[in-house]
Amino acid sequence: MWKRLSAPLISVVLGLPALGAAAELDVDQLRKQANALFKPIPTPEQVIAERKIPAEQIELGKWLFFEPRLSRSHIISCNTCHSIGTGGADNIKTSIGHGWQQGPRNSPTVFNAVFNVAQFWDGRAEDLAEQAKGPIEASVEMNATPERVETVLRSIPEYVDMFEKAFPDSKPAVTFDNMTEAIEAFESTLVTPHSKMDKFMAGEDSLDDLEIKGLSLFIGKGCVACHSGVNFGGQGYFPFGVVKKPGTDILPQSDRGRFMVTQTASDDYVFRASPLRNVALTAPYFHSGEVWDLEEAVAIMGSSQLGTEINEEEAQAIAAFLRTLTGEQPTVDYPILPASTSKTPKPELAGQAPQIEQSSAGASAGVAAVKAGG
Secondary structure (H helix, E strand, C coil), X not given: XXXXXXXXXXXXXXXXXXXXXXXXXXXXXHHHHHHHHECCXXXXXXXXXXXXXXXXXXHHHHHHHCCHHHCCCCCCCHHHHCEHHHCCECCCCCCECHHHCECCCCCCCCCCHHHCCCECCCCCECXXXXXHHHHHHXXXXXXXXXXXXXXHHHCCHHHHHHHHHHCXXXXXXXXXXXXXXHHHXXXXXXXXXXXXXXHHHCCCCCCCHHHHHHHHHHHHCCHHHCCCECCCCCCXXXXXXXXXXXXXXXXXXXXXXXXXXXXXXXXXXXXXXXXXCCHHXXXXXXXXXXXXXXXXXXXXXXXXXXXXXXXXXXXXXXXXXHXXXXXXXXXXXXXCCCCCCCCCCCCCCCCCCCEEECCHHHHHHCCCEEECCC
């Protein structure tokens, strides 16, 4: 493990001292800089204690997070697009919702989302409870209504009992708002502490040479201007393409970002800076989900946001550093959900189920083509 490193010019962004291009960067000084820019992620226990989250709300929220009957089809749950087993996201370009509709944006990870300044790429939801309402009501996602959700939950005695324990002062206990508050309680525990980078900030020699070089480049190139704090991002809004707008495949002209929320000209194509914790697990990248390779994403951000060309060697080093942000993944026991009753609304599907078709060539090769109907 090295102790000194030849490093590029270190940015004065956020008051960091500048070093000459040929200067040697002391790793202990780099650690000090990192601690000034970033913060270790709290443990789930620390989050629960700080926010005083009742255990009953967390348990109820866990059941609701995995509950597909919150959707009109009884197929889609929160976990569908924010899978606990795959980095808190669904790892596809844009999510598939009710009736096989394709959403307009890549699904952000739910892990550590509690630390973001706001939710969604455009920041239209103030917190996780407000965020939970959006997909449930969106016709392209779960396609339900508050009234339908309340009817579903009140039709199942086990849920009524859990809501009354989780919200003892609420009459009635089963409400749409209480449901989203419980989901927020559970999602607040989905944090990923003890990454290699967290250990480095705590004083351990947990990073190898390439990762150290990547960290110094991440700071020196100015990435920290948007990606700092406890979540390495998620704290501010920035135009996509500050210096040079990428092609329309990466930046679809139909999606104008935060402008669609505020209707303010200065918010045109502005998005919340993506948090980078666990970024190695959440490809594809950007709100459009167009880029699958982490090194390519780093290079694009260099040219479009920073106005600097990041060469292949530098991109590899920065990507190696970004992979050190993968923390301990939450371990969640999949709940055994209660059965529906005769009062539970029946599922409503849209369109036609996918049909498997085989061409003559595909059949001989044993390859099936999936065609979505409707």
